[in-house]
Amino acid sequence: MTHRLELDHVSISFGSTEVVRQVSFQLPEGYIGSLLGPSGCGKTTLLRAIAGFEPLAAGSISLHGKHVSSPKQLIAPEKRRVGMVFQDFALFPHLSVTDNIAFGLSGVPSQQKRQRITELLKLVGLDHLAHQHPHQLSGGQQQRIALARAMAPRPEILLLDEPFSALDPELRGQLATEVRALLKQDGITAILVTHDQTESFAMADQIGVMHQGSLHQWDTSYNLYHHPVTTFVADFIGRGTLLNITVADKNSIDTPLGRLSGKLPEGSEAGLQLKLLLRPDDLHLTTKQDGIQAKITGRLFQGADYFYTLQLDSGDQFHCLAPSHQQHHVGDSVTLKLDIQDLVLFSDQGFAL
Amino acid sequence: MSILAIALLLAMPVIVVASYGLLPAGEVWQHLADTVLGDYISNSLILMLEVAVGTLLLGVSTAWLTTMCRFPGRRIFEWALLLPMAMPAYIIAYTYTGMFDVAGPIQTTLRESLGLQYGEYWFPDIRSLWGAGVMLSLTLYPYVYLLSRAAFLEQSVCVLEVSRSLGNGPWRTFFRVALPLARPAVVAGLSLALMETLADYGTVQYFGIATFTTGIFRTWFGMDDSAAAAQLSTALLLFVFTLVLLERWSRRKMRYHHSGQRHQSLPGFVLVRHQKLGAILICSGTLFFGFLLPAGQLAYWAIKTHEMIDADFLRLTLNTVALAGGTALIALLLALLMGYGKRLSPDKTTVSAVRVAGMGYAVPGTVIAVGVMLPFAWLDNSIDSWMQAQFGLSTGLLLSGTLVALVFAYLVRFLAVSLQTVEAGLGKIKQTIDESARTLGAPPGQVLRRVHLPMLKGSLLTALLLVFVDIMKELPATLVLRPFNFNTLAVRAFELASDERLMDSASASLTIVLAGILPVILLSRSIRNSRDNNDTPT
Numbered sequence: 001m002t003h004r005l006e007l008d009h010v011s012i013s014f015g016s017t018e019v020v021r022q023v024s025f026q027l028p029e030g031y032i033g034s035l036l037g038p039s040g041c042g043k044t045t046l047l048r049a050i051a052g053f054e055p056l057a058a059g060s061i062s063l064h065g066k067h068v069s070s071p072k073q074l075i076a077p078e079k080r081r082v083g084m085v086f087q088d089f090a091l092f093p094h095l096s097v098t099d100n101i102a103f104g105l106s107g108v109p110s111q112q113k114r115q116r117i118t119e120l121l122k123l124v125g126l127d128h129l130a131h132q133h134p135h136q137l138s139g140g141q142q143q144r145i146a147l148a149r150a151m152a153p154r155p156e157i158l159l160l161d162e163p164f165s166a167l168d169p170e171l172r173g174q175l176a177t178e179v180r181a182l183l184k185q186d187g188i189t190a191i192l193v194t195h196d197q198t199e200s201f202a203m204a205d206q207i208g209v210m211h212q213g214s215l216h217q218w219d220t221s222y223n224l225y226h227h228p229v230t231t232f233v234a235d236f237i238g239r240g241t242l243l244n245i246t247v248a249d250k251n252s253i254d255t256p257l258g259r260l261s262g263k264l265p266e267g268s269e270a271g272l273q274l275k276l277l278l279r280p281d282d283l284h285l286t287t288k289q290d291g292i293q294a295k296i297t298g299r300l301f302q303g304a305d306y307f308y309t310l311q312l313d314s315g316d317q318f319h320c321l322a323p324s325h326q327q328h329h330v331g332d333s334v335t336l337k338l339d340i341q342d343l344v345l346f347s348d349q350g351f352a353l
Numbered sequence: 354m355s356i357l358a359i360a361l362l363l364a365m366p367v368i369v370v371a372s373y374g375l376l377p378a379g380e381v382w383q384h385l386a387d388t389v390l391g392d393y394i395s396n397s398l399i400l401m402l403e404v405a406v407g408t409l410l411l412g413v414s415t416a417w418l419t420t421m422c423r424f425p426g427r428r429i430f431e432w433a434l435l436l437p438m439a440m441p442a443y444i445i446a447y448t449y450t451g452m453f454d455v456a457g458p459i460q461t462t463l464r465e466s467l468g469l470q471y472g473e474y475w476f477p478d479i480r481s482l483w484g485a486g487v488m489l490s491l492t493l494y495p496y497v498y499l500l501s502r503a504a505f506l507e508q509s510v511c512v513l514e515v516s517r518s519l520g521n522g523p524w525r526t527f528f529r530v531a532l533p534l535a536r537p538a539v540v541a542g543l544s545l546a547l548m549e550t551l552a553d554y555g556t557v558q559y560f561g562i563a564t565f566t567t568g569i570f571r572t573w574f575g576m577d578d579s580a581a582a583a584q585l586s587t588a589l590l591l592f593v594f595t596l597v598l599l600e601r602w603s604r605r606k607m608r609y610h611h612s613g614q615r616h617q618s619l620p621g622f623v624l625v626r627h628q629k630l631g632a633i634l635i636c637s638g639t640l641f642f643g644f645l646l647p648a649g650q651l652a653y654w655a656i657k658t659h660e661m662i663d664a665d666f667l668r669l670t671l672n673t674v675a676l677a678g679g680t681a682l683i684a685l686l687l688a689l690l691m692g693y694g695k696r697l698s699p700d701k702t703t704v705s706a707v708r709v710a711g712m713g714y715a716v717p718g719t720v721i722a723v724g725v726m727l728p729f730a731w732l733d734n735s736i737d738s739w740m741q742a743q744f745g746l747s748t749g750l751l752l753s754g755t756l757v758a759l760v761f762a763y764l765v766r767f768l769a770v771s772l773q774t775v776e777a778g779l780g781k782i783k784q785t786i787d788e789s790a791r792t793l794g795a796p797p798g799q800v801l802r803r804v805h806l807p808m809l810k811g812s813l814l815t816a817l818l819l820v821f822v823d824i825m826k827e828l829p830a831t832l833v834l835r836p837f838n839f840n841t842l843a844v845r846a847f848e849l850a851s852d853e854r855l856m857d858s859a860s861a862s863l864t865i866v867l868a869g870i871l872p873v874i875l876l877s878r879s880i881r882n883s884r885d886n887n888d889t890p891t
Binding site for chain 1: 786791795803808
């Protein structure tokens with residue numbers, strides 16, 4: 001299968017500091033990818049490198065099988081056929097909505113141009129605003145016009161740089177789902193950069209988690225949550241606790257919650273110290289007598305459920321979710337049932353085994 | 354690279370003048386130091402003190418009244434108080450002299466009604482040091498007004514309300530909170546006004562006051578000693594440099610004095626009756642003496658001497674407009690080149706080159722004239738003698754005494770104005786706008802043409818207009834550097850006034866004032882916009 005976008009050991013430096021280190025991934029045609037990470041992790045820099053605004057220190061970037069960036073070569077942004085949507089939308093204030101969308105269509109016969117603009121305005125549902133100017137639009141409308149403008153010349157790939165962060169939080173999730181539908185409808189390959197995992201989950205087929213310039217994992221959202229490859233990914237995606245455990249034998253480990261059995265990695269010897277990832281949904285409160293005894297030390301009402309913080313006699317803390325109609329109070333002792341599918345174990349260095 | 358070259362070329366006059374300061378003092382300098390230098394310094398200092406007091410009183414009080422108080426006519430005064438900016442100090446000096454001197458209408462009426470003879474009564478002599486202080490204050494207070502007004506507008510209302518709630522009345526609040534907060538802005542405005550005071554030639558020359566600028570002229574043309582004139586210029590530059598430092602320092606301070614968001618509308622003290630009257634009197638008095646009276650007098654004279662408006666006058670006006678317009682256009686192109694160069698590659702060399710190119714505004718026109726004249730004359734002489742030696746040809750004056758020298762001097766002095774405007778405009782265009790255009794397939798040249806130029810249209814027009822008007826008003830450099838038989842309106846007004854033909858000079862003066870109103874309209878428009886943002890309730 002040919003990949004629409006391919007990064008091969010890409011490194012980017014600002015002066016002597018390396019801000020992106022050895023990043024490789026591929027994105028197939030028609031897929032939506034996402035670069036996810038805390039601010040300063042290098043995700044935006046990487047996106048700008050794909051657009052052609054940042055030169056590479058090492059590695060290469062290919063679009064549709066054609067090299068566009070390497071330390072020796074930097075094809076200008078205007079020659080790459082990439083579309084980009086910016087955080088501040090960057091609509092041209094002196095042009096109407098129609099002219100903004102038409103900006104990238106110079107050289108296209110006017111009949112086709114008009115047709116494409118109408119089609120895009122309909123697609124983003126704003127055909128009644130064709131003659132307005134950007135300052136007359138709401139934030140959400142500006143965002144959709146910026147999207148339509150970037151899509152107009154049918155780019156090889158669409159790059160979205162935190163496109164929802166300037167909008168109200170309530171609007172973000174809804175727009176992310178809408179935008180995904182729009183892109184899928186047009187069969188557009190895209191990359192979304194964000195620090196918000198719900199946005200990533202709502203939009204992307206494949207997500208790369210970045211930290212301090214390195215790409216930790218390029219995977220589906222399900223795998224990022226259930227099979228994180230580093231403790232950083234485990235920590236950054238969803239909520240969870242890492243418990244210190246000891247390997248008991250070939251098929252079981254000793255944990256503060258008691259002995260658990262499951263499939264262990266090859267060559268795990270008895271006595272080996274490891275860490276176990278425990279998600280809040282791995283545990284349930286139960287009314288039965290037998291189970292794990294713990295004390296509630298904190299609780300957070302989240303509407304549908306409570307997010308409890310629990311403590312064992314050993315002092316180890318972990319979390320658990322319970323439906324909100326089951327009320328427990330701080331200080332109560334409760335019994336828990338463990339329901340763990342796979343044992344996710346990490347070495348001391350923080351890598352999954 | 355080209356940016357650096359332009360900057361160095363523009364810095365040349367100042368460098369030339371400054372380098373004379375390092376030369377050993379000649380005989381003439383020694384003579385000057387023994388006789389008149391003390392007068393130059395003391396007169397300049399007294400004049401600056403007068404202008405400081407005058408502009409502070411007029412500028413701060415009117416700014417406070419129009420921003421913080423509510424009284425009839427406030428909205429008109431807000432912009433009308435800028436009108437005196439259109440009036441060059443030398444022109445207001447001509448009109449006041451015409452009105453107040455011995456043969457003028459005021460004293461004549463006084464004598465006739467009281468039956469007195471000249472010499473039998475005391476009347477203040479307008480053509481004096483204090484008179485010059487008044488003239489300059491009346492035309493330069495808008496600098497203080499503009500900057501302190503902006504500072505008052507940006508003050509958080511909460512800070513003022515806290516002061517009121519802690520038991521301070523409005524007056525105490527003004528002196529203990531509002532004024533200290535606005536101080537950096539007031540000082541910045543004041544230093545601009547004082548720079549103009551030092552640069553003034555027309556007023557002090559007409560009033561016969563010995564200051565640096567008149568001294569430089571006298572030394573150059575009277576004593577024919579260009580080195581001593583350059584050394585006087587260096588001394589003047591030291592004063593200017595102090596003011597530049599003061600202005601920079603207070604601008605830096607201004608940042609720390611921003612005390613909050615502008616969400617709330619200003620309190621708008623509602624004045625009681627006698628207070629209202631006082632406010633109206635202060636504002637209308639300033640406006641009357643700073644603009645309405647002299648402009649009215651000029652108009653009256655211009656109508657009385659309408660036969661002065663002949664084909665010659667039209668040619669003169671056209672000359673001036675073409676010179677000012679052409680130079681403003683060159684300044685705009687240079688400013689665009691520099692501003693754009695800085696945007697594309699903001700490295701240290703470019704940034705400091707652009708800063709150097711913008712320094713000329715602080716340098717008095719007289720000093721720039723000296724700094725342009727010296728190297729150009731040297732160059733002309735060198736070329737001439739080389740051509741004589743090689744080919745037996747005399748080339749005469751190629752640069753000095755031509756329009757090239759004049760246009761160059763204007764660029765040195767006024768490029769800063771267009772540069773500032775262009776840079777401010779470019780600064781408002783975010784980098785992502787450029788990048789969007791690039792990803793949509795536009796190479797840099799197209800980005801400039803399709804995005805930047807349309808977005809900058811307003812700033813570019815403003816830059817053009819501001820430089821245009823500044824050049825129309827400029828007197829000392831034009832006087833020195835203009836080609837033989839070439840005149841501008843400012844020079845014509847100056848010559849006629851110097852020949853005691855005040856009335857005949859009115860048509861030229863009035864034309865300059867009318868042109869000067871254009872930037873006032875621009876400024877008042879931007880003021881109205883800031884007011885609209887400020888008064889909208891949230």
